[in-house]
Amino acid sequence: MIGRLNHIAIAVPDLDAAAAQYRDTLGADVGAPVAQPDHGVTVVFIDLPNTKIELLHPLGETSPVAAFLARSPAGGIHHICYEVADIEAARDRLVTEGARVLGDGEPRIGAHGKPVLFLHPKDFNGCLVELEEA
Amino acid sequence: MIGRLNHIAIAVPDLDAAAAQYRDTLGADVGAPVAQPDHGVTVVFIDLPNTKIELLHPLGETSPVAAFLARSPAGGIHHICYEVADIEAARDRLVTEGARVLGDGEPRIGAHGKPVLFLHPKDFNGCLVELEEA
Numbered sequence: 001m002i003g004r005l006n007h008i009a010i011a012v013p014d015l016d017a018a019a020a021q022y023r024d025t026l027g028a029d030v031g032a033p034v035a036q037p038d039h040g041v042t043v044v045f046i047d048l049p050n051t052k053i054e055l056l057h058p059l060g061e062t063s064p065v066a067a068f069l070a071r072s073p074a075g076g077i078h079h080i081c082y083e084v085a086d087i088e089a090a091r092d093r094l095v096t097e098g099a100r101v102l103g104d105g106e107p108r109i110g111a112h113g114k115p116v117l118f119l120h121p122k123d124f125n126g127c128l129v130e131l132e133e134a
Numbered sequence: 135m136i137g138r139l140n141h142i143a144i145a146v147p148d149l150d151a152a153a154a155q156y157r158d159t160l161g162a163d164v165g166a167p168v169a170q171p172d173h174g175v176t177v178v179f180i181d182l183p184n185t186k187i188e189l190l191h192p193l194g195e196t197s198p199v200a201a202f203l204a205r206s207p208a209g210g211i212h213h214i215c216y217e218v219a220d221i222e223a224a225r226d227r228l229v230t231e232g233a234r235v236l237g238d239g240e241p242r243i244g245a246h247g248k249p250v251l252f253l254h255p256k257d258f259n260g261c262l263v264e265l266e267e268a
Contacts, residue, residue, distance in 0.1 A: 001161030004184045008142065008214060012259045021258070025231040026216070027135030048216070050138045050184040055259075075259035077211045080142060082160070082182070097159040124155070125146045125189075125209035 001090055002082040006112075006132050007052040011068045011078040015057035018075070019044045022053070033057075036111055041065050043111060054111075079118070080127060083134035087115045090131055099123045107133070135224055136216040140246075140266050141186040145202045145212040149191035152209070153178045156187070167191075173245055175199050188245075213252070214261060217268035221249045224265055233257045241267070 012018035015033060022044075023030040031045040040063030046053035056078055058066040068078055084090040087107045095101065100120035110116030110132055119129040146152035149167060156178075157164040165179040174197030180187040190212055192200035202212055218224040221241045229235065234254035244250030244266055253263040 002182065005139070005142070005182050005187075008139070010259050010261060018259050025228060025233060027227075048136065048139050053139075072260055074256060075261070077214070077261055080211070093161075094159060099159060122208060125144050125152050126206055127144060127209070127211055 001093065002084060002131070003134055004083045005051050006081040006083050006130075006134075007054050008080050009054040009056050009078045009130075010075060011056045011065045011072070012075045013057075013069055013073060015042060015044060015055060018055050022046050022055070028053075035059055039111055041111075078128065079130050081116075081130035081132050084131050085134060087117060087131060087133040091117055094119065135218060135227065136265070137219065137268055138217045139185050140215040140217050140264075140268075141188050142214050143188040143190050143212045143264075144209060145190045145199045145206070146209045147191075147203055147207060149176060149178060149189060152189050156180050156189070162187075169193055170245055175245075177245060212262065213264050215250075215264035215266050218265050219268060221251060221265060221267040225251055228253065 019030050022028045029047040033042050033044050035042050037059060040060050041056045042059045044055040056065045091101055100123055102118040102120060107115035107117050115133045117131045121128045153164050156162045163181040167176050167178050169176050171193060174194050175190045176193045178189040190199045225235055234257055236252040241249035241251050249267045251265045255262045
């Protein structure tokens with residue numbers, strides 16, 4: 001069911017410093033910051049040859065990333081995103097298997113303009129898993 | 135400098151359950167458990183179309199993954215691994231830029247039989263980063 005790893009999202013306390021480190025120290029292909037107010041984050045996309053890294057920094061008062069950084073001030077991996085061909089079919093299979101979908105269980109439009117769902121970390125080895133319709 | 139994302143390593147408290155979940159619930163291509171006593175882990179490799187997931191479970195008395203699971207009993211992402219063309223050149227560039235290499239700073243042979251280094255999580259947004267010579 002799951003296909004490609006679409007991205008790894010890393011919450012960072014200092015977006016400029018983290019972007020500079022990936023660009024200058026690690027020599028990666030780092031984009032400009034993009035504000036995504038609907039998702040409560042500012043994102044820097046890093047293109048690797050086979051997948052993406054997304055650096056996340058809180059934007060606004062209710063950012064889910066702010067709570068993450070309050071618990072882990074140095075930052076850390078916030079979630080991993082797998083692609084699926086049909087997000088509603090994936091959701092139905094997961095629910096049948098007993099996995100919990102966050103929110104109301106309906107896909108919403110994610111940061112890439114495609115339908116996404118998030119799965120409960122307690123059901124997936126402590127990892128917040130995003131599914132994105134490819 | 136960094137190339138492909140070689141893998142994401144996830145520490146899991148129950149290797150059989152996690153492997154079954156990735157195989158049966160997420161429908162991924164999941165291998166058999168492989169004991170790696172030199173690294174203090176038993177590993178299950180999951181092949182995605184563009185990268186790998188490695189499920190890690192402690193093996194032996196001094197496993198670094200045991201300490202991780204003691205802090206995070208549900209499991210979690212243990213490290214991410216980027217490929218580099220020349221690990222000694224990468225190490226020298228990182229040290230010049232002020233990043234800390236774990237251990238004695240010399241590459242050792244990793245779980246895939248290739249030279250690897252680990253970088254200090256405090257220098258990389260709370261993420262343990264492995265570099266592997268591709």
